[in-house]
Structure formats: C-alpha cells, structure tokens
Amino acid sequence: xxxxxxxxxxxxxxxxxxxxxxxxxxxxxxxxxxxxxxxxxxxxxxxxxxxxxxxxxxxxxxxxxxxxxxxxxxxxxxxxxxxxxxxxxxxxxxxxxxxxxxxxxxxxxxxxxxxxxxxxxxxxxxxxxxxxxxxxxxxxxxxxxxxxxxxxxxxxxxx
Numbered sequence: 001x002x003x004x005x006x007x008x009x010x011x012x013x014x015x016x017x018x019x020x021x022x023x024x025x026x027x028x029x030x031x032x033x034x035x036x037x038x039x040x041x042x043x044x045x046x047x048x049x050x051x052x053x054x055x056x057x058x059x060x061x062x063x064x065x066x067x068x069x070x071x072x073x074x075x076x077x078x079x080x081x082x083x084x085x086x087x088x089x090x091x092x093x094x095x096x097x098x099x100x101x102x103x104x105x106x107x108x109x110x111x112x113x114x115x116x117x118x119x120x121x122x123x124x125x126x127x128x129x130x131x132x133x134x135x136x137x138x139x140x141x142x143x144x145x146x147x148x149x150x151x152x153x154x155x156x157x158x159x
Contacts, residue, residue, distance in 0.1 A: 008084040011153035012125030015112055023078040023108040026070050028062055030102035036066040061099035067106070067142050068094070071133050074108040084151035086124060091146035098141045105136040113145075123155035 030049070037046030041063035044051035049060040062070075100106065108131060115127045126147050133142040 008082065008151070010079075010083040012084065012115065012117075012127070012150035013153050015115060015125075015127055015150065017112055017114055019112045021079060021110045023110055024074045025105050025107045026074060027105045028066070028070065028100065028102060030060055033060060033062045033066065033100075033102055036069070037063050041065055057099045059101055061101050064096035064142075067096065067100050067133065068144070070106060071108050071131055071142060071144070075110065075131070078108075079110065084153070086149040086151055088146060088148050089126075091144055092128075093143070093145045095143045096141070097143060098135065098139055100135070100141050104141075106133045106141060108133050117152065117155075118149075123152050125150050125152055 034047055037043065043063070045055035045057050045061060046052075046063050046066075047060075052058070052060040111130045111132075113128045113130065115125055118124045118126050126149055128147050129145070131142070131144045132140055134140050
C-alpha cells in the first residue's frame with residue numbers, strides 16, 4: 001500500500017511549545033484485539049476471553065503494544081501526514097496505565113513540551129512531546145514521552 005507524499009502543511013517552525021492537539025478516537029473490537037495478539041503478543045488474556053477471566057485483568061484486553069499501535073495510527077492519520085515529519089529517534093518513557101477492553105473508546109492527546117534545531121543537522125528540528133490516550137471515562141490508559149524530528153521550512157545555514 002503506497003502513500004503519496006504531498007507538500008507538508010505543518011513544518012517545525014509551526015509547532016509551538018505548550019501546544020496540545022486532540023488527534024481523534026478509536027474503538028477496538030474483540031476481533032481486532034485477538035487478531036493483533038495472535039500475531040504480536042500471544043498471551044492468553046489477549047487471545048481467549050475464558051482464559052482472561054482468570055487473569056489480573058478479569059476479561060479479554062488489548063496488548064499494550066496494540067494500544068501503542070492504535071495511538072500511532074491516530075498520530076499518523078490525524079497529524080503526521082500533514083507535517084514535515086522525519087521519524088523519531090525514540091521514546092524516553094512508555095507506561096500502560098489501565099487495560100483496554102473491547103469496546104473502549106480511546107482518544108489521543110499530543111502535547112509539545114520543547115523544541116530545538118539539531119546541532120549537527122540545521123535543517124532538522126527536534127520536538128519533545130508526550131502522548132496520552134484516555135478511555136471513554138477520561139481515564140488515562142497510555143502515556144508516552146519521546147522526540148520527533150521535523151524538517152525546517154527555512155533552515156538557517158551557517159556561513
């Protein structure tokens with residue numbers, strides 16, 4: 001499945017410290033939870049509703065990695081596709097705070113904490129952000145902090 005890259009609408013210069021974006025919602029089904037777990041995290045409480053009853057979760061729940069993948073999907077679809085994103089050098093922290101059950105509606109919030117131009121790449125800006133997913137009750141289920149890299153619209157090149 002190819003993606004046609006279009007000219008970015010949002011560049012590093014457009015991102016502001018303190019900015020908070022709501023990036024949409026997603027509601028996983030039991031079938032999606034089992035399909036993801038079958039391929040990537042085949043633990044009984046992610047695969048079998050009966051086995052999950054005896055787990056600490058008490059019912060079938062999504063893998064934390066599935067929750068991360070859903071957050072990434074919302075991030076790409078509702079934000080990164082419009083930006084000059086160059087990927088990420090990684091995460092500083094990742095926490096799964098509550099289990100995600102079939103039918104939970106998860107909403108992603110993205111906050112920009114700081115930004116700077118990279119010393120060795122004056123055409124690339126680094127942005128430190130946090131991502132928080134909350135369920136339909138407003139309870140946080142996922143919190144991540146890390147960095148993203150974005151191309152500058154008008155880099156200042158040293159003379």
